[in-house]
Amino acid sequence: MLYRFFHLVRSVLVLLALTGAPLKAQDFLGQFMAAQFAVEEYRYDIARGYLEELPDEAFDTPEILELALKVYMGTGDLDQAVDYADRLLPKDNDFILARIVKTTDLFIRNEFDAINASLDENPLNFPLNSLFLGWSTFGEGSVEDSVEIFQKDFEERGSFLLGFANGLIHASNGNLEMALETLGTVRDYPAALQNEVLYLRIGILLNQGKLDEAGEEYDLLRFSEIEPRKTPFLQLKENLTSGSSIDLKISPEEGLSKLLSAIARITTNNNGPSGDSLAMFGLARYLDPEDISLDFAVSRTLLSLDSLELALLPIEGIMPGDPYYQAAVGLRSDIYYEMGDSDKSLMILQEALELHPTSIDLLYLLGELRTNRSEMQEAVDSISEGIELSKGTNRENWDAYFLRGQLYYYMGIWEKAEADWWKSLEISPDNALVQNNLGYTLAERNIKLVEAEELIAAALEAEPDNGYYVDSMGWVLYRQGKLEEALEYLQRSDRIIPNQAEVIDHIAEVYWVMGEEELAKREWERALKTEPEGELGRKIELRLMYGLEEGTKRFEEEE
Numbered sequence: 001m002l003y004r005f006f007h008l009v010r011s012v013l014v015l016l017a018l019t020g021a022p023l024k025a026q027d028f029l030g031q032f033m034a035a036q037f038a039v040e041e042y043r044y045d046i047a048r049g050y051l052e053e054l055p056d057e058a059f060d061t062p063e064i065l066e067l068a069l070k071v072y073m074g075t076g077d078l079d080q081a082v083d084y085a086d087r088l089l090p091k092d093n094d095f096i097l098a099r100i101v102k103t104t105d106l107f108i109r110n111e112f113d114a115i116n117a118s119l120d121e122n123p124l125n126f127p128l129n130s131l132f133l134g135w136s137t138f139g140e141g142s143v144e145d146s147v148e149i150f151q152k153d154f155e156e157r158g159s160f161l162l163g164f165a166n167g168l169i170h171a172s173n174g175n176l177e178m179a180l181e182t183l184g185t186v187r188d189y190p191a192a193l194q195n196e197v198l199y200l201r202i203g204i205l206l207n208q209g210k211l212d213e214a215g216e217e218y219d220l221l222r223f224s225e226i227e228p229r230k231t232p233f234l235q236l237k238e239n240l241t242s243g244s245s246i247d248l249k250i251s252p253e254e255g256l257s258k259l260l261s262a263i264a265r266i267t268t269n270n271n272g273p274s275g276d277s278l279a280m281f282g283l284a285r286y287l288d289p290e291d292i293s294l295d296f297a298v299s300r301t302l303l304s305l306d307s308l309e310l311a312l313l314p315i316e317g318i319m320p321g322d323p324y325y326q327a328a329v330g331l332r333s334d335i336y337y338e339m340g341d342s343d344k345s346l347m348i349l350q351e352a353l354e355l356h357p358t359s360i361d362l363l364y365l366l367g368e369l370r371t372n373r374s375e376m377q378e379a380v381d382s383i384s385e386g387i388e389l390s391k392g393t394n395r396e397n398w399d400a401y402f403l404r405g406q407l408y409y410y411m412g413i414w415e416k417a418e419a420d421w422w423k424s425l426e427i428s429p430d431n432a433l434v435q436n437n438l439g440y441t442l443a444e445r446n447i448k449l450v451e452a453e454e455l456i457a458a459a460l461e462a463e464p465d466n467g468y469y470v471d472s473m474g475w476v477l478y479r480q481g482k483l484e485e486a487l488e489y490l491q492r493s494d495r496i497i498p499n500q501a502e503v504i505d506h507i508a509e510v511y512w513v514m515g516e517e518e519l520a521k522r523e524w525e526r527a528l529k530t531e532p533e534g535e536l537g538r539k540i541e542l543r544l545m546y547g548l549e550e551g552t553k554r555f556e557e558e559e
Contacts, residue, residue, distance in 0.1 A: 028054050035067055042275065042305035044074030059084075062092045069098055073279050075310060076298060078286040097279065099124060103132050104283050107253055112139040127161055130154065131259050134165060139252035143173050160189050165259055167200055172250040176204050186220065192265040195221055195229060196258065200248075202236055207245040215240055224395075226330040226361045228293040231323040257288035261297065273304035285314075292324050296331060303335055311335050320355055330365050342373055360386045364400055371407060380407050398428035402437070409441065417441075432459040436469045443476035452476045467497030475506055483514050501531035505540055512548040520548070 031050045038047035048071050051064075058064050065088040072081040078101075085101040092098070103124075106115045115136040123129045130153035138146035147166050154162030163184050170179035183201055186194045198221050205214035218240060223233050239246050250258075264280035278301045285294040295314040302311035312335055318328035329352040337345040349366045356362060363386035370379035383404045390396045405420030421438040425431060439455030442448045456472045463469055474489030490507045497503065508523035524544040531537045538558070543551030 028058050032058075032064060032067070035071065039067065039070050039074070039275075042074065042278075042302075042307045044071050044307060045310050047071045048075055059087065062088060062095075065091065066095055066098070069095075069101065070275070073097070073101070073282055074275065074307070076282060076285075076314065078282060093122070096124065100128060100279075100283065104256075104286060107132075107136070107139075107256060107287060110139060110252075112136045112252075116140075126153065127159065127263070131161075131165070131256060135252045135256040135259070138169060138255065143169060160193070161259060161262065163188060164193065164197060164200075164262060165255070167197075168250055168255050168258065171200060171204055171248040172255075176208055179204050186217075190266050190269065192269040193262050195223065195233075196262065199229075199232065199236065202240075203246045203248055206236075206239055206243075207248065209243075211240060211243060224361045226327045226365070228296040228324055228327045230327065231292075253287045254291075257284040257291065257294070260284040260287070261294060264297070264301075268301065268304075273301045275305075277301055278305065292318075296324075296327060299331055299335075303331070303338065306338070308335055308339050326352065326356060326359060326362060329362065333365060333369065337369065337372070342369070345369055346373070358389055360389050360395055363389070364397070364403075367400075367403065371403065376407050376411055380404060380411075383407070396427055398424040398431060398434065401427065402434055406437075414445070430458075430462065432462040432466075432469070435459040436466075436472050440472040440475060443472065443479045446479050449476060449480050453480070465496060467493045467500075467503075470496060471500075471503045471506060474510075478506070478510050478513075483510055486510055487514075499530045501527045501536055501540065504530065505536065505543075508540075508543070509548060517547070 031053045035047040035050035069084040082105045085098040088098045119133050134146045134149040150165045167179045167183035189197050202214045202217050260280050261284040264277040268277045281297045299311050299314040315328045318324050333345045333348045363382050367379045367383035401420040401424040405417045408417035424434045435455040436459040439452040442452035453476045459469045471493035474486045478486035487510050493503050504527035508520040511520035524540050527540045539555040542555045
């Protein structure tokens with residue numbers, strides 16, 4: 001927050017120091033400051049409103065042009081963003097976003113000579129310079145030169161983008177064997193890009209007539225009925241069934257779009273959504289407006305940034321009968337729920353299920369929403385219906401059984417909860433989340449402690465520094481009477497995830513059983529400072545007042 005404040009102060013000082021008429025600048029200083037704050041909070045729609053109040057002469061200043069460019073990138077009005085980039089660059093040729101937007105617009109116009117000249121004279125940062133230059137060279141018709149650009153720039157940095165970019169180019173040019181070799185295996189790529197790579201590999205194998213190999217790779221695709229890419233994936237399945245080839249030709253705009261969206265997906269996966277990832281998705285969408293999955297990417301990024309009204313816009317035109325309808329329903333439901341309108345969110349899902357009553361994913365979404373609304377039995381019913389429809393298919397999901405198990409547990413139906421969690425592990429045997437959850441719950445119930453320890457140990461092997469898993473190991477060791485070992489794990493958990501009342505309560509309980517009652521009371525006092533309210537807070541309060549045994553008894557009687 002301090003960084004944002006000082007960044008804003010700097011911008012204001014620059015604005016006031018502008019040559020010309022500083023008093024005139026102060027006339028629109030309020031709108032500028034308000035718009036700047038709105039952009040910092042990703043409220044681009046609000047920022048746009050403030051900018052629209054500014055007089056025309058305000059847009060002679062680079063600071064306001066930079067802000068306007070960010071705003072219209074955020075609202076998805078790329079034509080307006082291009083206009084501001086054109087106006088800004090003569091005043092500030094070093095503003096990277098303006099140069100990227102302008103270069104993207106040149107791509108739309110197929111002005112590849114101008115792109116290459118600009119990038120040779122004033123390169124962008126890696127990897128953007130290589131992407132623009134490589135695809136621009138491809139647009140000029142020089143396949144070998146474009147491949148060489150990617151090879152030289154990406155190979156030095158060991159980037160996965162090399163294989164994907166050159167795989168697209170070779171496939172488009174009909175060099176199918178070279179495309180496969182360049183792509184490598186799907187395991188070479190981050191998870192967020194694996195479906196895209198698989199789609200290309202399957203298309204290549206299909207066009208080579210290698211139907212069995214293509215079918216094997218198709219089985220590796222992971223998508224649902226509410227996945228925006230479902231439609232092209234299902235079309236690919238039809239091609240596999242009929243043995244017909246697919247068109248792998250790609251334009252430079254489409255190629256650049258795929259690489260920009262790949263960067264945005266990986267960045268989002270690794271660091272969370274940001275204004276930068278939103279800009280990358282927006283530019284990719286501008287380059288390839290026919291790729292509907294990019295509408296969803298922009299919408300979901302805006303949702304994650306809490307820009308909810310804008311998040312609705314990219315998908316507002318998708319209606320019943322559209323192949324992307326179910327995906328849009330799921331996303332709209334999420335957006336309205338985040339707006340605080342869970343009734344509208346529920347209505348959207350119910351209306352969609354009337355049209356698609358056997359949609360497994362819509363049923364799961366309804367179950368999740370019912371869970372969030374504390375409608376436990378209704379949630380179980382929806383998820384159970386989806387599970388029944390998925391049986392005997394490749395659509396059985398570990399997370400459906402996991403969520404239903406959670407619901408059964410909260411409803412006090414332990415046997416069904418445990419059965420669902422074991423089923424979840426059967427589907428996803430190395431799932432650390434399920435292993436820890438089941439192991440901890442077994443320890444909490446003080447049953448099957450050997451199995452519980454094995455499950456938690458497996459989770460810790462996958463994520464050794466997960467503080468919650470470390471706490472679980474401490475708890476199962478405590479249940480087994482291994483107090484010294486338990487205390488070591490619990491104290492380590494407290495260091496990894498400090499100020500967690502449940503972890504501190506566990507430490508206090510171990511101290512109490514060890515006979516260190518004063519240390520236990522000190523820990524309970526510390527726990528109360530972190531969570532003075534709620535059920536856990538009440539339990540800790542009673543334990544501090546009456547000791548472990550009597551305090552626990554009184555808490556259970558209150559329940």
